[in-house]
Amino acid sequence: MEENNVITIYKNKAIVNFEGRDFLGQIGIDSRIFNALQGAGVSVGVISQQAIENGISVLVDEYQAETAVESLRKEFEKELKSGIVSQIYSIDNLAVIGLVTDNFQKILSELQKNKIFPLLLNQVASAGRVNLVVSDNQLDKVKNIVETEIFGKVKTVHLVLVGHGNVGSTLIEQILDSSYDIQNRKRINLKIIAIANSKNIVFNKGGFGSDWRQKVLFGSSENTLQDLFQFVKENQFENLVLVDNTASKDFVKNYPTFVENGFDIVSSNKIFNTLPIQEYRNLRKTLDKNKKRYLYETNVGAGLPLIDTIKLLHLSGENITRIKGVFSGSLSYIFNNFSVRDEKFSTIVKEAMDKGFTEPDPREDLSGNDVARKLLILARELDLINEFSDINIQNLIPENLGGIAKDEFISRLEELDAEYQFIKESQEPNHVLRYVGDLHGDLSQDKGILDVKLVSVPASSALGQLKGSDSIFEIYTESYGENPIVIMGAGAGAKVTARGVFGDILRLC
Amino acid sequence: MEENNVITIYKNKAIVNFEGRDFLGQIGIDSRIFNALQGAGVSVGVISQQAIENGISVLVDEYQAETAVESLRKEFEKELKSGIVSQIYSIDNLAVIGLVTDNFQKILSELQKNKIFPLLLNQVASAGRVNLVVSDNQLDKVKNIVETEIFGKVKTVHLVLVGHGNVGSTLIEQILDSSYDIQNRKRINLKIIAIANSKNIVFNKGGFGSDWRQKVLFGSSENTLQDLFQFVKENQFENLVLVDNTASKDFVKNYPTFVENGFDIVSSNKIFNTLPIQEYRNLRKTLDKNKKRYLYETNVGAGLPLIDTIKLLHLSGENITRIKGVFSGSLSYIFNNFSVRDEKFSTIVKEAMDKGFTEPDPREDLSGNDVARKLLILARELDLINEFSDINIQNLIPENLGGIAKDEFISRLEELDAEYQFIKESQEPNHVLRYVGDLHGDLSQDKGILDVKLVSVPASSALGQLKGSDSIFEIYTESYGENPIVIMGAGAGAKVTARGVFGDILRLC
CATH class of the missing domain: 3.30.2130.10 (VC0802-like)
Incomplete structure (x- = not known):
C-alpha cells in the first residue's frame, strides 16, 4: 500500500x-x-x-x-x-x-x-x-x-576557497574543467560559492564560473568571516568545505570556527599541523565532536599518497621505525645537479630560481624550515608529540647572510661556493649530496628524533638515484625490516599540488 | 533528571x-x-x-x-x-x-x-x-x-581464518603477538573463533590461543560451512570477518554466501578478483546490499600500499594513464641477478628456488600467469572490464617443457640457457632485462591493453635500478605527466603478506 x-x-x-x-x-x-x-x-x-x-x-x-x-x-x-x-x-x-x-x-x-x-x-x-x-x-x-x-539527486558540495595564487587558481581551473565529468560519473556538483584572499571574500550563490577572476577583482563589498557564515546560513547550504591554499599563519587560527560552523577542511597550508601539539590535538577533538574531517595530503609530498599511506600503516598496527627522504623539490634539484655537474653551487641555485623551483627568496628553502615542517607533520601522524623546536635543522645559509635583504643575499650568493665545493670534494668516492629529513629513534616512545641535514650517500642508493626535482620517501617498518617502502615522484608544483587538494575534496564527497 | x-x-x-x-x-x-x-x-x-x-x-x-x-x-x-x-x-x-x-x-x-x-x-x-x-x-x-x-567497552571482532599454510600461520602468530597491544591501544579484541583448511573447520568459542596448532590438528569433528554459519548464529557473534589465505579456486565461490551471512572479507587469495567480470561485479553488488566490505591489499605487491593508492587516485578523479612495473618477487630476483652476473640462466633460477623465492614448481612463476593476474586486478580497480583472456602473456617456458612433470622440468632447466643468454647478449649497451606487467592504451575506454613480457631497459632507469627481490610499481597519471608515482619495496614473502592482511583486518575494525 x-x-x-x-x-x-x-x-x-x-x-x-x-x-x-x-x-x-x-x-x-x-x-x-x-x-x-x-x-x-x-x-x-x-x-x-x-x-x-x-x-x-x-x-x-x-x-x-x-x-x-x-x-x-x-x-x-x-x-x-x-x-x-x-x-x-x-x-x-x-x-x-x-x-x-x-x-x-x-x-x-x-x-x-x-x-x-x-x-x-x-x-x-x-x-x-x-x-x-x-x-x-x-x-x-x-x-x-x-x-x-x-x-539519487545530484549532491551539491559547496566550496569556500581561500587563496587564489598559484595553487589556488590552478585548483579553480581544474574544478571548472572537471565539473561536468564529475557530475556525470559521481553525481556530485562542486559549487564554488566563495573565493577569498587576504583582503576580501566574494560570494556567489549560484557558483563561480570561468569568469571568476573578474568577479573576484571587482567584488567591491568588504565581507568578513562573519558575513560568510551568515551567507551560508541564510542560503541553507549543505555539505560545506573550506579549502585553504594560502600559507597564512593567521588564517589557520579560524579552522576551529569553520568546523563549528559545519565545514570540513581541506588544506595545502602546512601551518596548522605544525602549531604546538595542544592546538593540534584540540582541533582533532573539535573535528570529532562535530563529525567533520580535515584532510591535508598535500602538506607533504604534494599529491604523492604519503600521509594517507603512513596513516593507514600506523592505524593497521604496523610499527613504523624510520621515515627518511628528500622532501623538498627545490633542494632535490639543487643537490641532484650540484653533486654530478661541474658547476659552482651559486650557479645551480640561480638555475633552480630561474626554473621557478624555489621560493622568491631562496633562503626559505635553504633554511631547511620547510623540510622541517614536513618532517614534523609526518612524525605527528605516528602519534609522536614532537614540537617544531625539537627538530635539529642544518641551516644551509651562514649566519652573516641570514639577516640581510633578499636582493643583497642573491648578489652575494657566491660567498657560499667555497664551503659547498669543499663539502662536495670531501665525500668518499661515488657519493652524492642530498638534503634529507630523517625521523628516527625509538618511535614507540612519546617523541622521536627529527634531523634535517645535508648528507653524503652512495650514488647507487635509492636516495642517490634521485633525479630532477623529484621527492623520495623511505618508510621503514617492522615487517619490511631493512627493505623500506619507497614512494617517489613529483613532490612539488602547482599542478600536482592542486590535483592533490582536488583529491582530498573528492574524498570528502 | x-x-x-x-x-x-x-x-x-x-x-x-x-x-x-x-x-x-x-x-x-x-x-x-x-x-x-x-x-x-x-x-x-x-x-x-x-x-x-x-x-x-x-x-x-x-x-x-x-x-x-x-x-x-x-x-x-x-x-x-x-x-x-x-x-x-x-x-x-x-x-x-x-x-x-x-x-x-x-x-x-x-x-x-x-x-x-x-x-x-x-x-x-x-x-x-x-x-x-x-x-x-x-x-x-x-x-x-x-x-x-x-x-567504550572493548569491541570484539570475530575472525574465521581459512588456510593455515605459510601466510595463514604467520598471520595467526602476528595476531596472537599483538592482541594485547591492540586491545590497549584501540580497544579491539581480535578473537579467532574458527580455523579451516581444505578438510575441516575447527571451532573455538573462546578464541584460539598459542596452542592453536594442536587444537586444529586434533579437531576431530567434520564441520561444514553450514555448521560454521550455525555456530556463529547460535553464539550471536557480532563483527564477523572471513580471512582467506588459501590459493583455492573452489573456496572463493563461497564469498557471496559469507557476505550474506554477515561477514566482511579480507583475502590474500587473488582468484576471486580474476573471475569473469560479471562475477566480479555481482560480489560488489552483494557487498553493497549487505553493507559489507572486501579488502585485498595483498593481492598485488603484498603489503605495499598499492591497491589503496590506485583506488584513491582513481576515486579522486585523477586520470591514471599507465601502470607498469615488476610485480613478481621471484622474477625480480631472477632477472635482477641474471642481467648483471656472469652466470647461466638455469643457475640463477635454481638459486631463486633454493632461496624459497619461487613456487615449488618454478614454472608457476615463469609462465607469467601470476603477474598477469596482478595486472588484471589493477586494471579492474580503474573500472576497466578486461578479462584474463585479454592479457598478452609472454610465457618464459618453451612449449616442449610446459607439459612435463616438475622433476623432469627441473632436470632439463639448462635447455633454457642458450635462449636467455642470446637475449641477454642482444641488448643495447648498459641495458638490463626485466619481466614486467604493463597496463596501457586509452584507459578512458572500456578496456585497456595488458602486456606481461620480458623487456630490456636502461640500467639507469627506475626499473633498471631494482635490486634483490623487490617489486616496483610506476603509476603514470595526467597530473604527474612523464614523471610517475613510484612505489617500491618487498612485494612478496609470508611476513609482509601476513602483515598486509592484518592491516586489512584492522581497517575493518
Missing part, C-alpha cells in the same frame, strides 16, 4: 511535550492524555512515547498547540501540583518530513554531518517509514539532503 | 500493529484505541504512530498481546469490515532496549553492519533517548554492540 520515494511535508506544526516520571505506562494514563486532547478538539500526529525514560511527545497543528497544552494542564492539574508531572509545554515553528527509505542510517548520518538534529524522529524500521520533525527554518536544507539520498 | 549511560532491558514484550489509511490523525481515533486498551486492562509502552503513513504500533507485555489485539478488533469491528482498518495483529518474542546516547547514528550503523534491523525504534534526538525493539533471540548481540558504543 505504500508509495515508495514520496516525500511528504507538513509545515506549521508544534510538539507538545509531557514530562513526568514513574507513572507513564500505567494503565489509563495514555487514554487520559488522548481523551483530554480529544475533548479540546486537538488532532494528534506523530506520537513518541518512551517506554523507559519518562516523556511523551505529540505532534499537533501549530494553531492548536496552546489549546493542547491548556487541556493537558487542566486534566493533570493535580499531578502537576504534586510534581508527578514535571512539565507540559509546546515547541512551535516545526515541520514534519515523512519518507520511505531503506537507508535511514545514511540519511541520519548526512543530516548529522550538516549539523541537523531532528527534534523527534520516528521510524518503523521494518517498513522503512520515517518521520523527521525539524525547525521550519531548516526545512529546505533537510529536503535537499533527503532528496539527494532518496532520489 | 536522566541517568546517562544506563541500558535498560525489558524482555517478553510484543508489538501490536494497527494498520489502516486515511483516518489516522482524525480527532478521536487515538483515544478510541487507548480507551479500548485501557478497558481491556492492557498497559502500553513505546508508541509509534506515523503522521503521514498509515499505521500505529504499541508495545505491550507479551502475555497481554492477545487481549490487546482482541479488544482493538472489537472496538474497530465496523472499520475492519469496511476495510478502513486493514489489519490488527501482534508480533511476539520481542525485547526493548532503552538507552541514552549522543551517538545514535553510530549505534544504528553498527547494528546494520551486523544485520540487525530493529522492528521499531523511537528516539527523541534532542534528549538522546532511544528505544530499540528487537527479537528476543538478537538481544545478546544488540546488548554487546550497544555496550561497546556507549561504555
